Amino acid sequence: MSPESTGQNEHYLTVYRRGFRTWRGNRPFWAGLFTILGGLPIAYFPYANMHLGNMTIAMSTTAGAGSLIIGILLITLGFTMWFHHIVRVFAGVAAILLALISIPVANIGGFIIGFLFALLGGALSISWAPAEERSVPASEGPEAQVSRDGAPGTPERRQEPHDTAEAPRRPMLFETAAEADGGRHRAG
Structure with missing residues (x-):
């Protein structure tokens, strides 16, 4: 076995x-799982019978079909969230x-x-958002991993020239009152 052959063991x-x-x-995933787990008791309880000794307690209601439909729809929505x-x-x-x-049904x-x-x-x-894909720019690929002296190693970082020693101001969509100084930088 060589160290290059990963995954075989x-x-x-x-x-x-x-x-x-x-x-x-x-x-x-968790949204679908919780939705499926929510649909199961809603669909099950109207058709369940509980036995206490020789006595049977039926929890069925007149809206048993509505409960079954709601439960099955919730389970289907959970699988829809997954797939x-x-x-x-x-x-x-x-x-x-x-x-x-x-609740009422x-x-x-x-x-x-x-x-x-x-x-x-x-x-x-509703609140789930897909992760942003990480893409490596072509200039930062394995070929660009060359230092200033031409030897492989850490890549050379390019510095952008600036008029001031401060970092350039990024445009923001919403600025707070403390940041909204009209582009003027305070001294000190």
């Missing part, structure tokens, strides 16, 4: 874990609306458990 679980971590990082994350904002808004509708939103999970999943889906 890795355990298959490590490879799967890294692949899952990469997959999970490119989509609103079609382009529509994450729509799925998040729909999950929040279905969670709110589940589905046993107080699956006894508040399903309501809270679906609400959290919808909020996470």
Whole structure:
């Protein structure tokens, strides 16, 4: 074995874990998981029977079909967040609306458990944003890793000439009153 041959000695679980971590990082994973976990109790509780000794307690309501539809839609929205994350904002808004509708329809939103999970999943889906891809400019690639004397090593950093010793002022979209001095720099 040579040090250049990486990955051959890795355990298959490590490879799967890294692949899952990469997959999970490119989509609103936790939003989908919480939305799915919110849909399960909303769909389950209206059809569940609880046995206490010889007595059976049925939690079914007249709106059992509505609870089942809301639960299945929440589970579907959770999978949509995972596998079609382009529509994450729509799925998040729909999950929040279905969670709110589940309060009067589905046993107080699956006894508040399903309501809270679906609400959290919808909020996470709306707020999730994809990470910016890191791109290496062509001038900073491996070929540009040459120092001033021509030997490989640290790259040479180019300095931009400035009229003052201070760094140039970056334009900002919104400036606070302390920063909005009209381009004048204070001395001292």
